[in-house]
Amino acid sequence: MSAEDSEPPPPPAPASAAGAAVDDWPDEISASTDEVDSLGSDDPGGANDLTVTPAELIDELLTAWCNEKLCPDLLPQRDDLVDCVRDQLEGMDRQVRLPGGRPTKDLAGYLHRLELSRIRYVTTDLLRTRLAKIQSYAESMTVGPNGGRWAGRLSKPEADFAKTYVTSMHRHFDSLVLNKVPQFLRHRPTELEAPRPNLDAFVFFRVRRPTTTAATTSQDNNGADGSASATTAVASVKPAAEAAEVELRPGEQHLMQFAPVEQLLIDDKILLI
Amino acid sequence: MEPAEIEFLAENELIEIVPNFHHGPMHLLCGTFGPFEPAIQMQVPLWLALALRTKQRCRITPPDWLSVESLAELKEREESEQLFTPVSSPHFREIASLLLQHAPEDVPHSERIRGLIKDIWDLRMSKLRLSFQLFLNSDAASARLTHLTRMEIYTMRAFLTKSLDQVFKLRHSDKTVPAQAAEQVAASNARTRRAAAAAAAASAASSSRGGAAGSSGVSQ
Numbered sequence: 001m002s003a004e005d006s007e008p009p010p011p012p013a014p015a016s017a018a019g020a021a022v023d024d025w026p027d028e029i030s031a032s033t034d035e036v037d038s039l040g041s042d043d044p045g046g047a048n049d050l051t052v053t054p055a056e057l058i059d060e061l062l063t064a065w066c067n068e069k070l071c072p073d074l075l076p077q078r079d080d081l082v083d084c085v086r087d088q089l090e091g092m093d094r095q096v097r098l099p100g101g102r103p104t105k106d107l108a109g110y111l112h113r114l115e116l117s118r119i120r121y122v123t124t125d126l127l128r129t130r131l132a133k134i135q136s137y138a139e140s141m142t143v144g145p146n147g148g149r150w151a152g153r154l155s156k157p158e159a160d161f162a163k164t165y166v167t168s169m170h171r172h173f174d175s176l177v178l179n180k181v182p183q184f185l186r187h188r189p190t191e192l193e194a195p196r197p198n199l200d201a202f203v204f205f206r207v208r209r210p211t212t213t214a215a216t217t218s219q220d221n222n223g224a225d226g227s228a229s230a231t232t233a234v235a236s237v238k239p240a241a242e243a244a245e246v247e248l249r250p251g252e253q254h255l256m257q258f259a260p261v262e263q264l265l266i267d268d269k270i271l272l273i
Numbered sequence: 274m275e276p277a278e279i280e281f282l283a284e285n286e287l288i289e290i291v292p293n294f295h296h297g298p299m300h301l302l303c304g305t306f307g308p309f310e311p312a313i314q315m316q317v318p319l320w321l322a323l324a325l326r327t328k329q330r331c332r333i334t335p336p337d338w339l340s341v342e343s344l345a346e347l348k349e350r351e352e353s354e355q356l357f358t359p360v361s362s363p364h365f366r367e368i369a370s371l372l373l374q375h376a377p378e379d380v381p382h383s384e385r386i387r388g389l390i391k392d393i394w395d396l397r398m399s400k401l402r403l404s405f406q407l408f409l410n411s412d413a414a415s416a417r418l419t420h421l422t423r424m425e426i427y428t429m430r431a432f433l434t435k436s437l438d439q440v441f442k443l444r445h446s447d448k449t450v451p452a453q454a455a456e457q458v459a460a461s462n463a464r465t466r467r468a469a470a471a472a473a474a475a476s477a478a479s480s481s482r483g484g485a486a487g488s489s490g491v492s493q
Contacts, residue, residue, distance in 0.1 A: 054302040062282070069274050088302055107330065108299055114324055115301050118281075202437045204418070204426050246415060255433075256415040257441075273423050 054088055058119060061085050063271060065126045070204075070272035071265065072258055073197040074133045074141075077155040078126075085123055089116055130158065138162045138169075139194035199259045205270040207248040213260045279423045280371070283364035284320040289334040291315075292325065319368065326376050333379045338362060339369060341382050344389040351396045357420040366394060366424050401425060405433055409440065 064078050096112045097103055103113060134141065134154065141150045142162050154162060170188065178186045248254065248264075253273060264270045285303070291314050298307035306317045314334060317325075325331040337343065338361035350358045362368060369390045377383045401421070408416055418426075 055304045058303050062285070066274070066282070069278070092302060107294070107328070108296065111299065111321060111324060112301065114320070115303065118320065119302060121281075198438065200438070200441060202434045204430070251419070252417060253419045253421060254415060254417050273426060 057085060061122055065122050067272050068126055068129050072201040074153055076153045079155045082123055089120060092116055134158055134162050135165060137195055137197055138165045140196045142166050200257050202255055203258045203272055204255050205272050206253045207250050207270055209269045210250055211248050211264055211269045212245045279427060280367045283367035286319050286364055287316045288319045288322050289314050290317055290322045290331040292331040294330055323375050333376045335372060335380045341385050348389055348393050351393055359420045363422050397425060401429060405429060409436055
């Protein structure tokens with residue numbers, strides 16, 4: 001099955017056979033396509049190509065979407081993932097349409113288009129969430145030559161958008177107010193006053209791989225679980241004064257401040273819920 | 274994350290259906306499903322099952338945990354235990370409400386099940402409210418809440434994260450201010466008490482005409 005399906009499917013036949021053509025979609029994206037090369041491979045020459053199934057790709061997309069929606073700060077960009085998904089969507093879309101672009105009328109075509117619209121929603125919402133965060137914190141993100149803690153997190157189009165947004169906001173302030181007030185009042189807010197994301201916000205997360213959080217104090221954890229769990233329905237509560245490294249086991253869910261677990265999120269050891 | 278989006282995630286869970294049509298394997302991006310044969314049970318994602326059900330192309334088989342017996346047992350466990358019990362599906366509420374909304378004929382004793390789901394939900398929500406109240410009142414930096422579902426967390430998220438933010442800010446603001454304020458309050462209380470005593474003594478002195486020693490003693 002996989003040997004046959006790794007070849008590109010035949011172009012869609014006329015209406016009656018369109019359903020059959022759709023179902024010849026390959027199970028696996030072969031590693032020779034350009035889109036997959038950028039996914040996880042460190043080797044630009046393509047010698048260590050990754051083979052990823054579309055199902056794993058969609059799983060990764062859903063994870064990235066959940067994390068981005070629930071995170072107070074902007075996460076590193078996933079343009080490679082988004083481009084790969086977009087290519088898959090376009091390819092599948094071509095399959096479910098007749099030559100000429102009209103949708104097929106059969107059940108299979110309808111179900112494929114339903115799936116495509118679901119995945120398209122996730123992709124666009126991911127990008128929309130990122131843009132909303134960039135818009136909120138554009139001033140902080142464009143300060144300095146590398147953009148501070150956000151260096152490398154914005155894709156090229158997003159970085160251009162941030163700069164353009166800041167420039168047009170400043171131009172708007174100038175033309176609306178600043179150019180009309182006395183000279184000694186014409187200064188914009190400093191960098192320190194620009195809005196920044198709240199890294200101390202509390203987040204809920206589920207642990208995917210065993211790990212420990214960064215230590216918050218130098219005191220050891222005295223295992224306050226026993227007394228706390230007897231009184232609260234929440235399984236364990238760690239007093240702030242004794243909060244140190246917390247051991248995280250796969251499958252557990254926790255509530256904690258974002259700053260100590262930010263690196264775990266970027267390393268894909270936890271998932272925000 | 275909105276409830277509609279949590280329901281969207283729940284729709285990716287697999288569920289058993291019995292189709293009433295023929296079709297070969299369907300190669301969707303999220304996996305391959307089929308072949309579809311009439312009266313042969315198979316697994317598909319919930320969104321696919323609901324789409325087929327709306328078009329009257331299949332019958333949905335409710336999952337094992339969505340039965341009167343299992344839910345009654347779960348409700349009993351929730352009532353008897355103080356901590357949260359594990360639920361059979363991390364999306365139990367969403368799946369139950371979708372099935373009861375779109376395929377109520379496929380779920381036996383649907384009204385009884387609706388009542389049981391609501392009771393279980395109410396029990397868990399009251400436990401959640403109580404435990405988060407205790408959490409806020411304690412000096413805690415983190416909590417473990419392994420058996421909570423996304424939908425339950427959503428109901429508390431906005432309130433809880435904002436309150437925790439405020440508590441955190443207050444705890445980490447200038448720590449000498451409360452002590453100074455307490456001293457000031459104590460000092461002004463003492464002054465008020467002395468002034469009241471002096472006024473009482475003055476009125477007593479004026480009425481009794483001989484309270485000079487008494488008033489000076491009281492006013493100290």
